[in-house]
Amino acid sequence: MPTPLPSTSISEVSDSKTIALQMEKVSVYYGSNLAVKDVYLEIPEHEIVAFIGPSGCGKSTILRCFNRMNDLIPSARVDGRILFDGEEITGKRVDPVELRRRVGMVFQKPNPFPKSIYDNITFGARINGYQGNYDELVERSLRGAALWDEVKDKLQESGLGLSGGQQQRLCIARAIAIEPEVILMDEPCSALDPISTIKVEELMHELKERYTIVIVTHNMQQASRVSDRTAFFNAVATDQGGKMGYLVEYNHTQDIFSNPKEEYTRDYVSGRFG
Amino acid sequence: MKTDVSSRVVDKGQKQSHFTANLGSRYTIDRIFKYAAWGATGVSILILVWLLVTIVADGIGTLNWNFITSFPSRRAENAGIIAALVGTVWVMCLVALFTVPLGVGAGIFLEEFAEDNWFTRLVEINIGNLAGVPSIIYGLLGLAVFARIMQPITGGRSVLSGSLTLSLLILPVVIVSTREALRAIPNSLRLAGYALGATRWQVIWSHVLPAAVPGILTGVILALSRAIGETAPLIAVGAAVFISFLPEGLQSQFTAMPIQIYNWVGRPQEEFHYIAASGIIVLMAMLLVMNGVAVYLRNHFQKDF
Numbered sequence A: 001m002p003t004p005l006p007s008t009s010i011s012e013v014s015d016s017k018t019i020a021l022q023m024e025k026v027s028v029y030y031g032s033n034l035a036v037k038d039v040y041l042e043i044p045e046h047e048i049v050a051f052i053g054p055s056g057c058g059k060s061t062i063l064r065c066f067n068r069m070n071d072l073i074p075s076a077r078v079d080g081r082i083l084f085d086g087e088e089i090t091g092k093r094v095d096p097v098e099l100r101r102r103v104g105m106v107f108q109k110p111n112p113f114p115k116s117i118y119d120n121i122t123f124g125a126r127i128n129g130y131q132g133n134y135d136e137l138v139e140r141s142l143r144g145a146a147l148w149d150e151v152k153d154k155l156q157e158s159g160l161g162l163s164g165g166q167q168q169r170l171c172i173a174r175a176i177a178i179e180p181e182v183i184l185m186d187e188p189c190s191a192l193d194p195i196s197t198i199k200v201e202e203l204m205h206e207l208k209e210r211y212t213i214v215i216v217t218h219n220m221q222q223a224s225r226v227s228d229r230t231a232f233f234n235a236v237a238t239d240q241g242g243k244m245g246y247l248v249e250y251n252h253t254q255d256i257f258s259n260p261k262e263e264y265t266r267d268y269v270s271g272r273f274g
Numbered sequence B: 001m002k003t004d005v006s007s008r009v010v011d012k013g014q015k016q017s018h019f020t021a022n023l024g025s026r027y028t029i030d031r032i033f034k035y036a037a038w039g040a041t042g043v044s045i046l047i048l049v050w051l052l053v054t055i056v057a058d059g060i061g062t063l064n065w066n067f068i069t070s071f072p073s074r075r076a077e078n079a080g081i082i083a084a085l086v087g088t089v090w091v092m093c094l095v096a097l098f099t100v101p102l103g104v105g106a107g108i109f110l111e112e113f114a115e116d117n118w119f120t121r122l123v124e125i126n127i128g129n130l131a132g133v134p135s136i137i138y139g140l141l142g143l144a145v146f147a148r149i150m151q152p153i154t155g156g157r158s159v160l161s162g163s164l165t166l167s168l169l170i171l172p173v174v175i176v177s178t179r180e181a182l183r184a185i186p187n188s189l190r191l192a193g194y195a196l197g198a199t200r201w202q203v204i205w206s207h208v209l210p211a212a213v214p215g216i217l218t219g220v221i222l223a224l225s226r227a228i229g230e231t232a233p234l235i236a237v238g239a240a241v242f243i244s245f246l247p248e249g250l251q252s253q254f255t256a257m258p259i260q261i262y263n264w265v266g267r268p269q270e271e272f273h274y275i276a277a278s279g280i281i282v283l284m285a286m287l288l289v290m291n292g293v294a295v296y297l298r299n300h301f302q303k304d305f
């Protein structure tokens, strides 16, 4: 059994880039269960960072810390410091509603609202007090998500009438409509066919110009194709019979895949376990 | 074993099979269950049809415009159902007015806002219990509280007292069905709203409630259909049986269709039994309309996820 490392020191990884998101010794509990332990992580601006690792090692849990979606799970408790743009985002002083405008999220299963494509885009803008022109916002967001040409003639039709891949891009368009700085994606392609997956991956390369992206993926080819850096998570069995996740290694994607420091990482990326 | 299709195929390939398909007996059981289910459905439908046919046969002869627009009378051929019909419409409208905001509101609170602690669990269990309390108990409660204690407000044995009593009766049903409708909304919809920076109320109001409307409406209308046929609590509260005027206000005396029908059925003269059947037809027509509205609304608002 490996000892969970006080994870990799990150400073060497961050070069001289501005840090968008940062975690210091973050642990997450569900009830009394320690789900993820002592994560240190620095995510630079305008990069794509991929989280990989076997199921149940806490990738989604860690991702949800960045926009405080764990607040919605009554049993969840987050320890440690999480910084966004240099400011701490945990605790009572930061309003999660305001934070979520700046840190958007795309889910595993496309979940457009059962409303028109137009209303899907404008909802977030409306509740956040958007002052500009809504028609322009819809066009801009849909173009940003590479969906405009496919839906421009049916903006008033239901978002649920689109194909799975289109729905997911609608969700991305909906997320960028409120002009976030970070977009979190939790296995955004796992419910999509290969062609839609490629489209979303291409889209991510464009989005990177304007946003910082953190993506959880099960697919190691995807991680190596899209991401600049990769964080490998693993889990160890605990004495109580549960599993506890930890960050094994975090580095430039190239290094993770071709020159991992940890044996576990090497085994995982070469497909020997997980 | 040899007669079995799959094992024969396997035998030809000289392979040892670990499966015996037994298709023959499996299909037989299939068929038996099909006929059993068919039979159960058939019996229920037959009983229903028989009920309808006898009622219509008894009541159709005396069902005419005169019957619908006349007040009750000592002579069956002059008697009509207008007082009870209008009374029932009054009561139904008031019950809907009271139960929709209260019941839906309570359902939203319990499902979307309340934390899971001993208090909410206690409330939950008791709402379930209340839904099972016999309606006559509600009638006695209504008599004591609405007709007696609150007489200065309700006017005693009035349409308002009756409506409040029936509202109490169906409130638990409305709450429970609201909660079920809300629970059927996938959580991914709520998460989508929160992730865009919506507050809880914005998520509920903009996304969860609209999606739950068909389910809530269906529950409300089914609850109202229960209320429309209730007799005992209204009798307990003191709805009159012989009324020759329409309700003029909330404090007015009133009667309702099931009471009128009950009264007619209890008379010795056979003519009254026929007009009782006519009354039942009117009551059922009203029920059908309500259920039709429920189905229409459900299909109209229905959205798939």
Ligand SMILES: Nc1ncnc2c1ncn2[C@@H]1O[C@H](COP(=O)(O)OP(=O)(O)O)[C@@H](O)[C@H]1O
Pocket (backbone or CB within 6 Å): A030, A035, A053, A054, A055, A056, A057, A058, A059, A060, A061, A062, A073, A075, A243, A245
């Ligand atoms: N809402 C929750 N309530 C309780 N335990 C949870 C919840 N979500 C996740 N967990 C637990 O936390 C651990 C990590 O889960 P998760 O973050 O979903 O892993 P991953 O995304 O890497 O598959 C798992 O053991 C899981 O059972």
Ligand SMILES: [Mg+2]
Pocket (backbone or CB within 6 Å): A059, A060, A061, A186, A216
């Ligand atoms: Mg996950």
